[in-house]
Amino acid sequence: MVATTEELLELHGRIRECTACPLHVTRTQAVPGYGPVTARIMAVGEAPGETEDREGKPFVGAAGQLLTRLLESVGLDRRDIYISNIIKCRPPGNRDPEQSEVESCSHFLDEQVAMLQPDVILVLGRHALARILPGAGSISRLHGQRVRRDTRTYVPLYHPAAALYNAGLLETLEADMQRVRGYLADAEARRATAAAPAAAAAAVTEAPRDQLDLF
Numbered sequence: 001m002v003a004t005t006e007e008l009l010e011l012h013g014r015i016r017e018c019t020a021c022p023l024h025v026t027r028t029q030a031v032p033g034y035g036p037v038t039a040r041i042m043a044v045g046e047a048p049g050e051t052e053d054r055e056g057k058p059f060v061g062a063a064g065q066l067l068t069r070l071l072e073s074v075g076l077d078r079r080d081i082y083i084s085n086i087i088k089c090r091p092p093g094n095r096d097p098e099q100s101e102v103e104s105c106s107h108f109l110d111e112q113v114a115m116l117q118p119d120v121i122l123v124l125g126r127h128a129l130a131r132i133l134p135g136a137g138s139i140s141r142l143h144g145q146r147v148r149r150d151t152r153t154y155v156p157l158y159h160p161a162a163a164l165y166n167a168g169l170l171e172t173l174e175a176d177m178q179r180v181r182g183y184l185a186d187a188e189a190r191r192a193t194a195a196a197p198a199a200a201a202a203a204v205t206e207a208p209r210d211q212l213d214l215f
């Protein structure tokens, strides 16, 4: 079952207090994630950058603005999406995350996925790909493709930051996003099909899900 907003906020609180790896010493603040617990789509990047470290929210710098524009290009409002990262604290100078940092942090991402149970996860960049779909292949091979695992759809995409200063990559990312539109429609249809018999059998009234936006 999808978690409640309170449960997700409790997890965000634990992330903010985490001191499990040395990044807690150099961070301004941890960046747990942002979006409603009811989101059916999750986007996962690498790690907070300078702006995210300052503001405490993921993808709010230049790469985030590009991500917002890409989502909008396929009719998605980022306020409906839960956005997070593999690691929750900024590596100094935006260096690549170290394996030990990924290992000590990414159980938080596992908890977020378990809480939201999203239908679709947009996997942004090679670091997210290596953690979320280990051994599946490289980002240059898998970008824009749909990878199904159990009931979930994963879509590896080039990281928006990589496309900021590379026109060719940006074109590829924009084209891949157009394919995401079709994947989302399929995922939505599958969910509706799966839900229909259960709903008919149970015919119970569910309590409305909490739609609160998270801070």
Ligand code: URA
Residues within 6 Å of the ligand: 045, 046, 047, 048, 049, 052, 057, 058, 059, 060, 061, 063, 064, 084, 085, 161
């Ligand atoms: N890049 C990321 O991978 N994550 C952010 O939150 C911002 C930039």
